[in-house]
Amino acid sequence: MIKYTLQRLGLMLLTLFVITLVCFVLIRMLPQPVVQPGDPHQAILEERMEAMGYGKPYLEQFGMFLRDIFTKFDWGVSFKNYVGRPVTEIFVEKMPPTLLVNLYSIVLAIPIGIILGIWAALRKNSWIDHTISTLTMVCISVPSFVYASLIQYFLCFKLDWFPILMKAGTDYFSWPMFRSMIPAVLALSFGTIAGFTRTTRAELTEVLTSEFMLLARTKGLTKTQATVRHALKNCMVVVLPSIFGSFISILSGSLIIEKIFSIPGLGDFYLNSITALDYNIFMLDTCFYTTIGLLAAVVVDVSYGFIDPRIRMGSKK
Template sequence: MVKYALQRTALMLFTLFIITLMCFVLIRMLPLAPLPIGDPHTAVIEARREALGYNKPYLVQFGIFLRDVFTKWDWGICDSAKYYGKDVAQLFTSKLPASMIVNLYSIIFSIPIGIALGIFAALKKNTWIDHTISTLVMVCISVPSFVYAFLIQYILCFKLNLFPLVMKGGTDWFSWPMFVSMMPAVLSLAFGTIAGFTRTTRAELTEVLTSEFMLLARTKGLTKRQATVRHAMKNCMVVVLPSIFGSFIGILSGSLIIEKIFSIPGVGELYLYSINALDYPLFILLTVFYTAIGLAAGIVVDVSYGFIDPRIRMGSKK
């Protein structure tokens, strides 16, 4: 397993390098953001571009980029108006906690509810309960999260005054007032996640419950509850748990619209902003980061199968 994990990690790093190189070269091939004539920022930005080797061959530029990242952890400076002069790495890391915590709460909130509903629906398969849950799951998956956001904001925050309309300011991420102020965003994000877990759990559990070994377990004398908890649930979790791991990786990405509605100072808008504002240093950092996260998530999910179900031995050449 260790050898497999190391192999996958090496492959991941190689893939990350290739993707980064491709993105870097493609981005540098694009026309640069036009600089306003006579604006002093122009001179500074041009000087920075000169220092970053913008007039040199692409591979030399890439070398300068790698050198700066590995020797100085210097990912560049924002050139666009809104974040002019800000260190892109600092900007990103300063905005990451808000997105992460909102997503984290959302998943923590969604997992028990989603799995419980999925189990309940599977156990009550083809009854009105199952139909109701399945219908709600379809609705929750189909309707975009910002629709819930508006409804939650209007009903829970404005009409019922249960939560603040926007997230509280400050960096006391784990204080009670901050937790309460995050709830509307957490709930908005949770609907989709709950529906996802419910659907996965229901589908897996339904399949397991109809398996022959479950019939054997019952014929051995186990009660339905014992058979379900001891055998069906374990098998069902082989699929459900990796999806939970995968979801945790997703907490690093923000939601553009949810963050905008609830004034969350997160990373959700950064990617779109970097593209619209032609802020290439910011774009490269985000691309590398999310590519790395995506690749790492794949490894974590794959490796987790082995831990969850010892029967699975990936990459074994026995």
């Protein structure tokens, strides 16, 4: 297992390097945005870019980029969207709202989704199952920004239960802040709840019809005992990795939801950096998400071995 994990980590680093290099070169190959023809500021803009080292060969620029990271952990400053500010500082500033809203939504969604899935599976083909399955399909089919708009209109505007926008400030763990996050959390949760419900129901339904479940019952276990001790454990082989997967999305945020509820998070941070060709922000974002994505893939793969002892990682046979 250790050898397998180390192999995966090695491959992960290699992949990270290749992705970083490709992204670095591609973003710098994009044509510079131009101002209106004849605008006297154009010359200044070009000169600035040159002075900041952007006219040098790409590989030389990449070398400088890596040197600054490895020697000073300096990811540079933003020169377009947040002029002069270190990009790591902005990134860290914008991380908490995204992290919290998504974390709350997953914390809410996982138990509800799993419980609904179990309930539907245990009541398979009953009206409960049909209702849950129908709602699940609706929730999966309708994009989250539709819920967001509906929640904002009915719960925030009409009923005045919550603020229309997320509260300003950095008191992330205060009650007013939490209350202001609830609409966004709800909007993000519906899809995730539906996803977990569907997965859990499908897996549990299959497990419940397995022969070992019949054996468990014939050995004298009650239905509840058999379900909890055997069926649930088996269906978690699929559900648990999807929980890990969900946590990855915590960091990426949701562009639309953050816009609708005015959450100052990372949602449009990445996109804006590409539009503005704010290279340093783009590279920090790229490297961060790539690392998280690759790490998550390793964690999910390795977790299989822990969740289900029948799965042996790295085994040739």
